Amino acid sequence: xxxxxxxxxxxxxxxxxxxxxxxxxxxxxxxxxxxxxxxxxxxxxxxxxxxxxxxxxxxxxxxxxxxxxxxxxxxxxxxxxxxxxxxxxxxxxxxxxxxxxxxxxxxxxxxxxxxxxxxxxxxxxxxxxxxxxxxxxxxxxxxxxxxxxxxxxxxxxxxxxxxxxxxxxxxxxxxxxxxxxxxxxxxxxxxxxxxxxxxxxxxxxxxxxxxxxxxxxxxxxxxxxxxxxxxxxxxxxxxxxxxxxxxxxxxxxxxxxxxxxxxxxxxxxxxxxxxxxxxxxxxxxxxxxxxxxxxxxxxxxxxxxxxxxxxxxxxxxxxxxxxxxxxxxxxx
Amino acid sequence: xxxxxxxxxxxxxxxxxxxxxxxxxxxxxxxxxxxxxxxxxxxxxxxxxxxxxxxxxxxxxxxxxxxxxxxxxxxxxxxxxxxxxxxxxxxxxxxxxxxxxxxxxxxxxxxxxxxxxxxxxxxxxxxxxxxxxxxxxxxxxxxxxxxxxxxxxxxxxxxxxxxxxxxxxxxxxxxxxxxxxxxxxxxxxxxxxxxxxxxxxxxxxxxxxxxxxxxxxxxxxxxxxxxxxxxxxxxxxxxxxxxxxxxxxxxxxxxxxxxxxxxxxxxxxxxxxxxxxxxxxxxxxxxxxxxxxxxxxxxxxxxxxxxxxxxxxxxxxxxxxxxxxxxxxxxxxxxxxxxxxxxxxxxxxxxxxxxxxxxxxxxxxxxxxxxxxxxxxxxxxxxxxxxxxxxxxxxxxxxxxxxxxxxxxxxxxxxxxxxxxxxxxxxxxxxxxxxxxxx
Numbered sequence: 001x002x003x004x005x006x007x008x009x010x011x012x013x014x015x016x017x018x019x020x021x022x023x024x025x026x027x028x029x030x031x032x033x034x035x036x037x038x039x040x041x042x043x044x045x046x047x048x049x050x051x052x053x054x055x056x057x058x059x060x061x062x063x064x065x066x067x068x069x070x071x072x073x074x075x076x077x078x079x080x081x082x083x084x085x086x087x088x089x090x091x092x093x094x095x096x097x098x099x100x101x102x103x104x105x106x107x108x109x110x111x112x113x114x115x116x117x118x119x120x121x122x123x124x125x126x127x128x129x130x131x132x133x134x135x136x137x138x139x140x141x142x143x144x145x146x147x148x149x150x151x152x153x154x155x156x157x158x159x160x161x162x163x164x165x166x167x168x169x170x171x172x173x174x175x176x177x178x179x180x181x182x183x184x185x186x187x188x189x190x191x192x193x194x195x196x197x198x199x200x201x202x203x204x205x206x207x208x209x210x211x212x213x214x215x216x217x218x219x220x221x222x223x224x225x226x227x228x229x230x231x232x233x234x235x236x237x238x239x240x241x242x243x244x245x246x247x248x249x250x251x252x253x254x255x256x257x258x259x260x261x262x263x264x265x266x267x268x269x270x271x272x273x274x275x276x277x278x279x280x281x282x283x284x285x286x287x288x289x290x291x292x293x294x295x296x297x298x299x300x301x302x303x304x305x306x307x308x309x310x311x312x313x314x315x316x317x318x319x320x321x322x323x324x325x326x327x328x329x330x331x332x
Numbered sequence: 333x334x335x336x337x338x339x340x341x342x343x344x345x346x347x348x349x350x351x352x353x354x355x356x357x358x359x360x361x362x363x364x365x366x367x368x369x370x371x372x373x374x375x376x377x378x379x380x381x382x383x384x385x386x387x388x389x390x391x392x393x394x395x396x397x398x399x400x401x402x403x404x405x406x407x408x409x410x411x412x413x414x415x416x417x418x419x420x421x422x423x424x425x426x427x428x429x430x431x432x433x434x435x436x437x438x439x440x441x442x443x444x445x446x447x448x449x450x451x452x453x454x455x456x457x458x459x460x461x462x463x464x465x466x467x468x469x470x471x472x473x474x475x476x477x478x479x480x481x482x483x484x485x486x487x488x489x490x491x492x493x494x495x496x497x498x499x500x501x502x503x504x505x506x507x508x509x510x511x512x513x514x515x516x517x518x519x520x521x522x523x524x525x526x527x528x529x530x531x532x533x534x535x536x537x538x539x540x541x542x543x544x545x546x547x548x549x550x551x552x553x554x555x556x557x558x559x560x561x562x563x564x565x566x567x568x569x570x571x572x573x574x575x576x577x578x579x580x581x582x583x584x585x586x587x588x589x590x591x592x593x594x595x596x597x598x599x600x601x602x603x604x605x606x607x608x609x610x611x612x613x614x615x616x617x618x619x620x621x622x623x624x625x626x627x628x629x630x631x632x633x634x635x636x637x638x639x640x641x642x643x644x645x646x647x648x649x650x651x652x653x654x655x656x657x658x659x660x661x662x663x664x665x666x667x668x669x670x671x672x673x674x675x676x677x678x679x680x681x682x683x684x685x686x687x688x689x690x691x692x693x694x695x696x697x698x699x700x701x702x703x704x705x706x707x708x709x710x711x712x713x714x715x716x717x718x719x720x721x722x723x724x725x726x727x728x729x730x731x732x733x734x735x736x737x738x739x740x741x742x743x744x745x746x747x748x749x750x751x752x753x754x755x756x757x758x759x760x761x762x763x764x765x766x767x768x769x770x771x
Binding site: 129131132133146155158159160161162163179180181182183184185187188189191192193195196197198199200201222223224225284287289315316318319320321322323 | 380381382383387388389390392393450451452453456457459460463464465467468469470471474557560561562563566706709710711712713714715716
């Protein structure tokens with residue numbers, strides 16, 4: 001299986017569309033065929049292609065493990081789901097990191113919507129949340145997109161009584177909702193209010209007809225906990241997480257800390273240099289959880305903070321009503 | 333062989349075991365109805381999901397966990413009063429130890445049920461055993477509580493054994509044959525030979541010591557569930573001993589109230605006297621002082637050198653929860669100290685009233701530990717739905733709380749119908765000391 005892994009970062013962003021549906025068995029069968037001595041590049045690529053699907057005519061270039069660039073049809077690319085057992089293994093040789101540029105965020109909420117849609121989440125459950133923060137009265141308010149921090153010292157993992165949530169070698173913290181008993185201890189363990197609980201069954205859960213995989217965090221199950229997963233199912237096929245590709249401002253960078261590279265799809269930076277030059281930091285470092293998500297402070301901003309209120313629906317706008325910033329604006 | 337004294341004592345309790353009067357029947361039917369309502373609430377919760385409770389993503393634990401801590405706490409009363417007093421051979425304990433043991437075992441059966449109500453997937457409960465991870469404080473809890481239940485059951489059984497044998501041998505009592513058969517079976521052939529007495533005594537001593545130790549562990553582990561997290565207000569080193577003290581404190585309160593009830597209903601004025609109320613009251617006074625000291629230390633340090641989130645929590649406690657905070661941490665501490673401490677106020681009724689206040693105060697104290705902390709997380713709650721910002725318990729949760737209390741009362745009533753509510757054998761053992769015990 002390892003030898004089949006495509007480069008996680010394709011030369012050209014492959015597609016923005018929804019993952020093609022395909023059964024896991026189908027995928028396994030094809031990869032077995034591919035593994036059984038098919039040496040040709042085409043054979044290796046085939047494992048990730050659903051040749052029975054109609055060609056859209058739109059071609060994308062992908063890099064194979066043998067270093068060749070091949071052109072394939074966009075609609076034929078398969079995004080297979082890894083089984084629960086396999087999902088315990090991290091993607092070999094990787095250590096993922098996210099950088100969020102607060103200077104660019106204007107609360108467009110595209111990351112939230114993209115994530116919700118792709119993970120088949122109801123309104124009550126947001127893996128990505130956008131906060132309006134203001135550290136003190138005299139400091140500037142700023143928009144703060146918050147995914148799961150995929151901590152290197154994750155308390156949620158420590159406290160889980162059944163091992164339903166786990167830390168992988170590639171740094172990703174996942175939840176297996178077929179193991180989760182719903183005790184919610186991890187929710188109280190997480191100091192960043194990242195985890196959400198399925199308080200009832202939601203219709204959105206039924207939209208996903210593919211078999212469940214912790215890497216996809218979908219379909220959701222009533223009575224279990226879920227959260228942002230860094231989209232390892234996309235990373236495996238060389239795509240960036242949904243929030244990264246949905247953001248119109250390029251706020252969110254994703255990459256590998258060992259390779260020292262992060263990209264938002266359009267721009268690619270050397271991670272260490274970016275953090276050094278832009279004084280990147282991690283939120284609430286004092287708690288000792290060692291997050292994998294870094295923030296670039298909101299300096300020389302591209303948008304005034306008030307732009308974040310533009311075009312918000314009433315429900316979302318109401319969320320920020322109790323913040324000191326909005327209260328102050330009101331008084332003026 | 334039952335002594336003369338034992339027989340007279342048994343005779344006195346015979347009516348309770350033989351008959352159930354109409355009042356008691358109505359009472360039990362009422363309790364059963366409350367329990368049935370609780371089961372209906374549970375059915376609604378299971379079919380419609382946890383959305384029917386007041387719990388949401390921020391306040392994920394509500395009054396179920398408060399009840400869990402509360403019932404586990406009062407179960408401690410028996411462990412302490414009966415265990416410690418047994419080991420110290422305090423003679424005055426004899427008329428009240430059965431009540432203490434009943435409290436322990438019944439509360440211990442109710443408590444863990446409340447944690448189950450918080451679990452989203454009850455169908456996967458057995459995962460706790462087959463996939464249990466020893467790193468998780470919940471696994472510690474599972475081990476500790478199951479050990480505690482087991483230990484307490486053995487301890488209670490040992491304490492009951494002699495009375496069961498006494499009823500079996502008591503010919504005058506008119507009970508159906510099958511009941512007598514059960515007594516015979518449960519008595520395990522105990523006839524009171526010196527050898528049996530010696531063995532029973534040794535076993536009770538060992539179990540008394542064990543039960544005390546296990547109860548300390550259970551309560552500390554329960555506290556660690558909170559204090560191992562990073563949440564402001566929970567992440568405190570003092571929580572283990574604080575919870576243990578609070579547990580015994582609430583247990584003493586329940587002890588006094590139950591003593592008062594049985595004294596009135598079963599006319600036990602002869603056996604449960606002012607001495608018992610004062611002695612347990614003094615115990616409650618000492619624990620009130622300790623509890624007040626722990627509470628004060630905990631909140632003083634949070635308030636004085638406060639981190640931002642401690643400050644938010646303190647502000648919340650002294651704003652939204654002001655009166656509850658005053659009740660639980662001022663009145664609940666000072667009232668028992670005044671009532672028991674000043675001789676003039678030290679009457680049976682006064683002590684009982686202060687015990688009721690103590691029970692309420694400690695329930696609220698646990699509520700103030702669980703809920704406000706979850707309402708003031710590190711990242712401010714930004715939500716438009718009031719239900720997702722502040723916790724508002726629903727009728728489902730209250731129905732199940734009432735069911736727990738009703739079960740407690742029902743089990744106590746039934747228990748007192750099966751076995752004398754006063755330990756007859758122990759009391760009969762030292763007739764020459766009777767005055768010292770009853771005074």
